[in-house]
Amino acid sequence: MSEKELGQKWDRCLADCAVKLGTGLGLGIVFSVVFFKRRTWPIVFGTGLGLGMAYSNCQNDLRSHYVLHSKVAKEE
Amino acid sequence: AAAIVFSDGLCGWKEATSLRQHNSDTHGHSSFATKVTIAGGAIYVAYDSGLLGDGKEGSVTLGRAKAAIPPAVEEWVKYFGFELPATPKIEFSPLDAWNSGVQKSIHALSVAPSTVSDYTKQGLKYVKDLTK
Numbered sequence: 398m399s400e401k402e403l404g405q406k407w408d409r410c411l412a413d414c415a416v417k418l419g420t421g422l423g424l425g426i427v428f429s430v431v432f433f434k435r436r437t438w439p440i441v442f443g444t445g446l447g448l449g450m451a452y453s454n455c456q457n458d459l460r461s462h463y464v465l466h467s468k469v470a471k472e473e
Numbered sequence: 474a475a476a477i478v479f480s481d482g483l484c485g486w487k488e489a490t491s492l493r494q495h496n497s498d499t500h501g502h503s504s505f506a507t508k509v510t511i512a513g514g515a516i517y518v519a520y521d522s523g524l525l526g527d528g529k530e531g532s533v534t535l536g537r538a539k540a541a542i543p544p545a546v547e548e549w550v551k552y553f554g555f556e557l558p559a560t561p562k563i564e565f566s567p568l569d570a571w572n573s574g575v576q577k578s579i580h581a582l583s584v585a586p587s588t589v590s591d592y593t594k595q596g597l598k599y600v601k602d603l604t605k
Contacts, residue, residue: 412532420524427515431508454528 398462406458414451421447 398406425443433439523530 409528409532412535413528416535431512458528
């Protein structure tokens, strides 16, 4: 993996983290207001979910260079 | 049953009927089905616009959002009829600051041994001159 590619991957990671954090926060706020009587824990849970998704995406992206990718050959 | 549901904040399916009754009594007919629709709609919108997807999709969505903000802000300003104060142009780039900081510290670390030995030699020479 070249330096340039690594830099791009990190940039994507940061952007994705921002998006997922915002999404998790938003969905947590929606659920907290709609279902759970404006408590704090759904908001925190949603933010945590967003962070977890971002971390997992980042991990897969950074590892994808070293993981073997295969295709199933079509049977004729 | 309704009182027990709200004290610990959890909705069980058993209490759903009493919850629906309580809601339509107090919140003006916002039933459980309405809430499910609202929450499900929010999740669907998030899924459909690619917010919950891959890293590549996430950065694309961020770019689209960044591009869509100035027209939206302009529309809001026109709607409310006042001018927002002009945002000051900040000439600070965190990326450049971070990069230059990293380069300076690593350079300092790399010249540290030779610098330390130079200063030690100078210090020893100074002490030797004093004792002459």
